[in-house]
Amino acid sequence: MDKIQLKALAKINLGLDVLRRREDGYHEVKMIMQTIGLHDDLEIRKTKTPGIQVKTNLYYLPTNENNLVYKAAKLLMDEFQIQDGVSIQLKKRIPVAAGMAGGSSDGAAVLWGINQMYGLGLSMQALMERGVRLGADVPYCIQRGTALAEGIGEKLSVLPPMPKCTILIAKPGISVSTKFVYENLHANDLKPEQHPDVDSMIEAMRQKDLGLLCSRMGNVLETVTIPAYPVINEIKRTMMDNGAIGSMMSGSGPTVFGIFDSPAAAKQAVKAVRAAKLAKQICLTTPYNVKR
Numbered sequence: 001m002d003k004i005q006l007k008a009l010a011k012i013n014l015g016l017d018v019l020r021r022r023e024d025g026y027h028e029v030k031m032i033m034q035t036i037g038l039h040d041d042l043e044i045r046k047t048k049t050p051g052i053q054v055k056t057n058l059y060y061l062p063t064n065e066n067n068l069v070y071k072a073a074k075l076l077m078d079e080f081q082i083q084d085g086v087s088i089q090l091k092k093r094i095p096v097a098a099g100m101a102g103g104s105s106d107g108a109a110v111l112w113g114i115n116q117m118y119g120l121g122l123s124m125q126a127l128m129e130r131g132v133r134l135g136a137d138v139p140y141c142i143q144r145g146t147a148l149a150e151g152i153g154e155k156l157s158v159l160p161p162m163p164k165c166t167i168l169i170a171k172p173g174i175s176v177s178t179k180f181v182y183e184n185l186h187a188n189d190l191k192p193e194q195h196p197d198v199d200s201m202i203e204a205m206r207q208k209d210l211g212l213l214c215s216r217m218g219n220v221l222e223t224v225t226i227p228a229y230p231v232i233n234e235i236k237r238t239m240m241d242n243g244a245i246g247s248m249m250s251g252s253g254p255t256v257f258g259i260f261d262s263p264a265a266a267k268q269a270v271k272a273v274r275a276a277k278l279a280k281q282i283c284l285t286t287p288y289n290v291k292r
């Protein structure tokens with residue numbers, strides 16, 4: 001196999017709680033992750049010239065070792081002493097620095113792709129163990145689907161698939177650093193009522209009750225990102241005023257998602273969010289469920 005084409009899917013966090021800050025600065029989390037249809041496109045090709053070449057449609061993204069696709073390719077090529085070169089073409093669609101694991105999913109796709117192309121024979125578990133070295137969200141981006149993520153995000157349990165719905169994604173024209181948000185959370189000083197009830201969300205997922213699930217959604221990182229960027233609340237409000245069953249910030253933000261029970265309802269809300277001029281990137285998508 002000389003080339004492979006891959007889709008790197010984005011995620012949203014339906015629930016995000018932070019339990020405590022660890023000594024090493026990382027945080028112990030309890031999150032409900034959901035893969036969505038929105039994706040980047042990647043193509044990996046073998047080249048005669050050694051080394052890793054990255055090309056992307058976004059001029060401001062790094063194409064050197066700071067790009068997660070580069071890091072992912074290097075990790076496996078070093079370990080398995082792959083002498084060929086590879087060229088990676090990355091077409092970004094997932095908003096950048098948005099709380100949607102765009103870079104992590106690109107890195108996950110490259111780990112998966114190199115494993116296939118070179119017949120390395122690594123299991124999904126073995127890829128996930130390597131993935132966590134690239135970022136806390138990478139193992140989940142390899143597993144995909146609906147999952148409970150614990151530890152720093154790498155301890156994963158499969159959950160029942162999210163009920164059918166339409167998801168509206170809206171990212172305001174600001175970028176948020178994940179590091180900034182975690183550093184400003186002061187996780188060990190949170191009041192009990194600031195923690196979302198992730199267990200009751202899991203119960204709602206088991207009951208396949210979309211309304212109940214939406215009513216229980218919560219993201220503790222909103223306590224940091226929303227005061228810094230109040231536009232997030234305005235987008236949430238616009239979605240709720242225009243038919244969303246639930247609306248929340250994804251990950252560390254600033255992307256807001258809204259859950260709708262029909263494509264028609266979601267399309268109405270798209271018009272309202274556009275008219276309010278609150279978001280730079282807007283798209284409609286659906287949950288992506290993995291057949292297991």
Ligand SMILES: C[C@](O)(CO)[C@H](O)COP(=O)(O)OP(=O)(O)OC[C@H]1O[C@@H](n2ccc(N)nc2=O)[C@H](O)[C@@H]1O
Nearest residue numbers: 025026027104135136137138152153178179182251252
């Ligand atoms: C906000 C989420 O996207 C929710 O899914 C993730 O928790 C972040 O995952 P990620 O971007 O893959 O995280 P990394 O690239 O490993 O780390 C980015 C920054 O977030 C902080 N970080 C990340 C994950 C975690 N459990 N605790 C943290 O404190 C790290 O200290 C680091 O400064």
Ligand SMILES: Nc1ncnc2c1ncn2[C@@H]1O[C@H](COP(=O)(O)OP(=O)(O)OP(=O)(O)O)[C@@H](O)[C@H]1O
Nearest residue numbers: 067068096097098099100101102103104106178251
């Ligand atoms: N393949 C990539 N795609 C996007 N950004 C990348 C990539 N590789 C490295 N980066 C760098 O990482 C930064 C954050 O990227 P990303 O879009 O993954 O953030 P995020 O959506 O906040 O991720 P998460 O939800 O995992 O916190 C960008 O500012 C960019 O410079």
